[in-house]
Amino acid sequence: MLVTGNDILVPARAGKYGVGSFNTNNMEITQAIIHTAERLRSPVMVQMSEGAIKYGGQDLANIVIDLAERATVPVALHLDHGSSYESALKAIKMGFTSVMIDASHHQFAENIQETRRVVEAAHAMGISVEAELGRLGGIEEHIVVDEKDAFLTDPEEAVQFVEQTGTDYLAIAIGTSHGAYKGKGRPFIDHERIEKIEKLLSIPLVAHGSSGVPAEIVQRFRDCGGEIGDAFGIADEDLQRATQHGIAKVNVDTDLRLAMTVGVREILKNSPKEFDPRKIMGPAREVMSKIVEHKLGVLGSVGKA
Numbered sequence: 001m002l003v004t005g006n007d008i009l010v011p012a013r014a015g016k017y018g019v020g021s022f023n024t025n026n027m028e029i030t031q032a033i034i035h036t037a038e039r040l041r042s043p044v045m046v047q048m049s050e051g052a053i054k055y056g057g058q059d060l061a062n063i064v065i066d067l068a069e070r071a072t073v074p075v076a077l078h079l080d081h082g083s084s085y086e087s088a089l090k091a092i093k094m095g096f097t098s099v100m101i102d103a104s105h106h107q108f109a110e111n112i113q114e115t116r117r118v119v120e121a122a123h124a125m126g127i128s129v130e131a132e133l134g135r136l137g138g139i140e141e142h143i144v145v146d147e148k149d150a151f152l153t154d155p156e157e158a159v160q161f162v163e164q165t166g167t168d169y170l171a172i173a174i175g176t177s178h179g180a181y182k183g184k185g186r187p188f189i190d191h192e193r194i195e196k197i198e199k200l201l202s203i204p205l206v207a208h209g210s211s212g213v214p215a216e217i218v219q220r221f222r223d224c225g226g227e228i229g230d231a232f233g234i235a236d237e238d239l240q241r242a243t244q245h246g247i248a249k250v251n252v253d254t255d256l257r258l259a260m261t262v263g264v265r266e267i268l269k270n271s272p273k274e275f276d277p278r279k280i281m282g283p284a285r286e287v288m289s290k291i292v293e294h295k296l297g298v299l300g301s302v303g304k305a
């Protein structure tokens, strides 16, 4: 059933498990997310960035909404990284049941002001809101301590921010970063910071940049002609620890991008005569479903619906 983000994330925070929030850009990605969640009796969030909305528009949103409405588990449609009040309202008009206003690149006061505007409008329409404080940035050994802190979320500021905006859930910067290159080996995650914020805030916390970039998928990507550098993602153990301390929404996009591409490349490489889209996108959907299944297992949401 199609529900709001709060309907899914408030129980997740209370139950100390994470909910995967997977980006979609087409039908097959959407099916892999929702059908796998149904099979595993797991709540799930499907998110579209502004880039996905530009690419697929209401057509893609309607695919998500239709699958979500018919799903036997709770599904929310979430705007990922909404860049303005107007973008958030447009998404709500399109049928989104959760919206992010990402004003984290503004000064603290402006972030509060912009976020509060969206919260007031969204709440008037029964839609829940994600905001962001702090800035995602990979943490590398060479970044000195004070620079590192400039990126990461300040726990005391987070309390003020939530009190003054009324946001339903908060994306915090804890050392993760978007994309396939999150730091050598096992990227740094500031668990102490998460645990400080957990003690101060009772709302669901959000981790962006949480793809695991599994070595097996990276190798398959290379083996079928893909070119990728030293790619590393967030360790399963780090995600599991974070979900025990307030992280309830976990963003994953890169893993599904890699999985879909591996599925397509392997078919095109191994079956050069193939040009039936169902025989190309179908296997890609399978590779993605396996990634979703693994993630839901890591986050502990299996059987929670």
Ligand SMILES: O=C(COP(=O)(O)O)N(O)CCCOP(=O)(O)O
Pocket: 023, 049, 050, 051, 052, 080, 081, 177, 178, 179, 180, 207, 208, 209, 210, 211, 212, 251, 252, 253, 254, 255
């Ligand atoms: O946190 C994440 C993804 O993290 P990941 O790269 O670790 O999967 N996201 O919010 C996904 C952002 C996708 O935006 P766009 O469609 O504009 O490229």
Ligand SMILES: [Zn+2]
Pocket: 081, 178, 208, 209, 251
């Ligand atoms: Zn993000």
